[in-house]
Amino acid sequence: xxxxxxxxxxxxxxxxxxxxxxxxxxxxxxxxxxxxxxxxxxxxxxxxxxxxxxxxxxxxxxxxxxxxxxxxxxxxxxxxxxxxxxxxxxxxxxxxxxxxxxxxxxxxxxxxx
Amino acid sequence: xxxxxxxxxxxxxxxxxxxxxxxxxxxxxxxxxxxxxxxxxxxxxxxxxxxxxxxxxxxxxxxxxxxxxxxxxxxxxxxxxxxxxxxxxxxxxxxxxxxxxxxxxxxxxxxxx
DNA sequence: ACATCTATATAGTATTACTAGGTAGATGGT
DNA sequence: ACCATCTACCTAGTAATACTATATAGATGT
Numbered sequence: 001x002x003x004x005x006x007x008x009x010x011x012x013x014x015x016x017x018x019x020x021x022x023x024x025x026x027x028x029x030x031x032x033x034x035x036x037x038x039x040x041x042x043x044x045x046x047x048x049x050x051x052x053x054x055x056x057x058x059x060x061x062x063x064x065x066x067x068x069x070x071x072x073x074x075x076x077x078x079x080x081x082x083x084x085x086x087x088x089x090x091x092x093x094x095x096x097x098x099x100x101x102x103x104x105x106x107x108x109x110x111x112x113x
Numbered sequence: 114x115x116x117x118x119x120x121x122x123x124x125x126x127x128x129x130x131x132x133x134x135x136x137x138x139x140x141x142x143x144x145x146x147x148x149x150x151x152x153x154x155x156x157x158x159x160x161x162x163x164x165x166x167x168x169x170x171x172x173x174x175x176x177x178x179x180x181x182x183x184x185x186x187x188x189x190x191x192x193x194x195x196x197x198x199x200x201x202x203x204x205x206x207x208x209x210x211x212x213x214x215x216x217x218x219x220x221x222x223x224x225x226x
Numbered sequence: 227a228c229a230t231c232t233a234t235a236t237a238g239t240a241t242t243a244c245t246a247g248g249t250a251g252a253t254g255g256t
Numbered sequence: 257a258c259c260a261t262c263t264a265c266c267t268a269g270t271a272a273t274a275c276t277a278t279a280t281a282g283a284t285g286t
Binding site: 122161186 | 272273274275276277280281282283284
């Protein structure tokens with residue numbers, strides 16, 4: 001993997017949406033979400049970052065939470081999206097599609113309009 | 114245009130790149146950049162935002178600046194990219210392409226990987 | 227004299243991802 | 257018994273960025 005520089009600033013407002021999307025797929029928990037993001041390509045995303053997002057989602061009442069024991073470590077907090085969470089996820093993708101299309105428009109428009 | 118909500122957070126780390134790209138096309142100034150961004154679709158981007166970015170670019174020595182009088186208002190500060198600015202722009206697009214591809218991968222992968 | 231458009235600047239705010247720690251359960255090796 | 261390691265969660269403080277709100281000022285038209 002080519003060493004790409006810091007993506008921190010560009011992930012703002014995007015990481016939370018990614019977490020929502022991952023949770024929407026199947027009931028999951030923080031540690032697993034971190035691994036998922038890492039394997040997706042966001043290798044520098046660490047636990048502290050994801051846990052703050054998860055606590056924010058909880059505070060904003062976008063998720064349901066269920067604690068379950070694990071056989072290989074401490075208990076896990078499993079997250080699922082509630083109705084508000086699914087709405088938020090939809091909103092995220094609408095924003096993403098909008099921004100991505102506009103940015104690509106700017107990028108391709110090399111002639112300069 | 115459908116009223117799309119606040120894009121602020123998702124623009125973090127992206128707006129500066131857009132400004133760099135716009136400057137790279139042709140010598141231009143703040144007020145004109147604002148109008149360009151607005152017409153691109155980022156209608157809520159206001160002057161204060163762009164001027165802080167431009168002052169940051171200047172501070173980081175990514176631009177050359179030339180002040181010129183205007184016939185229809187106060188003098189304009191015209192910006193062009195220097196070598197460092199062009200490098201920064203290239204870096205921005207590399208980051209963007211990386212993130213956009215990963216996000217779209219996540220988005221399309223509805224089966225769950 | 228006033229409004230409007232053009233044009234730049236800046237102090238303060240909110241939000242977000244990250245840093246840098248800490249706590250703790252389970253397993254395996256020495 | 258001790259320690260390292262992996263799993264799993266939490267949190268106080270920091271840095272960076274876009275935005276809010278406001279100020280200043282030149283030029284034009286009424």
